[in-house]
Amino acid sequence: MRALAKTSAGPGLELIDVPEPQPGATDVKIRVLRAGLCGTDLNVYRGYFPLVTFPRIPGHEVSGTVIDKGSRVPDRIKIGDRVMLSPYS
Numbered sequence: 001m002r003a004l005a006k007t008s009a010g011p012g013l014e015l016i017d018v019p020e021p022q023p024g025a026t027d028v029k030i031r032v033l034r035a036g037l038c039g040t041d042l043n044v045y046r047g048y049f050p051l052v053t054f055p056r057i058p059g060h061e062v063s064g065t066v067i068d069k070g071s072r073v074p075d076r077i078k079i080g081d082r083v084m085l086s087p088y089s
């Protein structure tokens with residue numbers, strides 16, 4: 001699949017090919033409908049965040065639709081559910 005990525009500390013972004021993610025037993029895979037960029041993403045783009053590694057795909061504030069799930073995901077989460085994720089839990 002294709003992803004927009006920051007591939008180096010210099011200016012610019014580029015489209016890269018990445019493997020299609022597969023959910024583990026406790027994971028949910030979503031089709032992303034919206035992704036937000038935060039101040040950290042902006043600082044990475046500007047080169048002000050020295051701890052980042054490359055390539056870096058920005059955007060961790062995401063919402064979408066569940067398209068697959070692992071075997072140990074609770075039954076209350078269904079394929080087709082609209083969800084948002086919290087990257088900090």
